[in-house]
Amino acid sequence: MEVLKKINIVRFEDGNQVPKEDIVILESRVNFYLNGEKIISTMCIPQDEDAHMVGFLLSEGVIDGVGDITSLEVRNSGLEVWMEARSNQKNLINLYKEKTLVSGCGGGITGNTGNQIEIEFNASDLRIEGGWILEHVKRFYQESELYLQTGCVHKAMLLFANGEFLESEDIGRHNAIDKVCGKARLKEKDPNEGILIVSGRLSSEMVTKAVMHRIPIVVSRTAPTFLGVKTAQMHGITLCGFARGKNMNIYTHPSRILF
Template identity: 75%
Template sequence: MEVLKHIQIVRFEDGERIEREDVVILESRVNFYLNGEKIISTMCIPQNQEAHMVGFLLSEGVIEGIENVQSVEVSEDGLSVSMQAKINSNNLKNLYKEKTLVSGCGGGVTGNVENSVQVEFNTSPIKIKGEWVLSHVKRFYQESELYLQTGCVHKAMLLFCDDSSLVSEDIGRHNAIDKVCGMARMQGRDPNEGILIVSGRLSSEMVTKAVMHHIPIVISRTAPTFLGVQTAQKHGITLCGFARGKNMNLYTHTSRIC
């Protein structure tokens, strides 16, 4: 589906009004259907919809592994995704019962409130060089196609130690993480073997998504919140913020980066 739209605007520049064409991103309501029942609607860029639904339900603990997904299909108009899967019914109930408006753009919701889903402490032995991380953070921003065209999206990248990566962009930073994690699972790749680079601030619900996908290292060029730091500390996540140029702040479990 085409996600860029061309419109006519008036630009005010150096005291003059200039008529010109501009490019804006397509924002759509996409409906998720699980085992024949509608479970939620999300405002997002209508691309990578299968991965989005897979990643979201893994983030919420509704499906406990990609092996539990029997099928996932997108409608012809791209606005509905239907999945057949073995599910955790209690965590699906949490999605409705404990629905919390998250702090990110796009107004997402989560049922995965603190202590509602139990996850093992992340003991990944991965170790990486700080210089290597920062070189990829620089590339992360230079190669953001939709952002460069519209200035209107967030980005998430799963980066692996062999320099391969998976990338997603969306109007919502939470959506971008769900999509890239869903891509990894659908391709048989383990997020526990990679690091997550994101464009947004590191709030608690952003870190919780990394916890749920067993990602050991999370990096952003912006700041964490105090609860984000606490969540990372509790679950064994290495949290890095203000990764810019030759510098970054390491907040938790710092021995993974040297």
């Protein structure tokens, strides 16, 4: 589906009104169906819809892996995704409720009160040279096609030590992460072996996505929140913010970044 639309606008330019043609992003409601039942509607860019559903259900603990999926189909011109899969019924029922993530190695809490999901502490031995990461952060922003055209999207990239990468863009920060993680799983690549680079701030919800997808290193050009830092610390995530030029702040578990 075409995700860019041209519209006519009036631009205020040096004190004058100037007719212009502009490009804006298409925002659509995409419905997810699991085992014949509609489970959620999400406002997003209608692309990578199958990966989006896979990443979302993994991040919510509704499915444990792509091995649980028996069929996956995008329908209705990209506005519906239908999946048949073995699912965790408890987490499916609690999909819309507040949750607490409990570290399997020390009892850390990273969310609101409510239903608990136990997550093993991320003990990944991944080690990456800091300058190499910063070079990819620079490229990450230079090559964001939809952002350069519209100024209206977020981007997420999974970068692997061999230089391979996957990326996704969406109007929602969370959607972009779900999409790129879903892509990785569908391509049989393990997010636990990668670095997540994101365009948005590192709030607790963003870091929680990394916790659920077992991603050991998360990097952004912008800032973390205090709860984002706390979430990363308790669950073994190396959290890097303000990654710009030759510098970045490492807030948690710095041993994964080589100097």
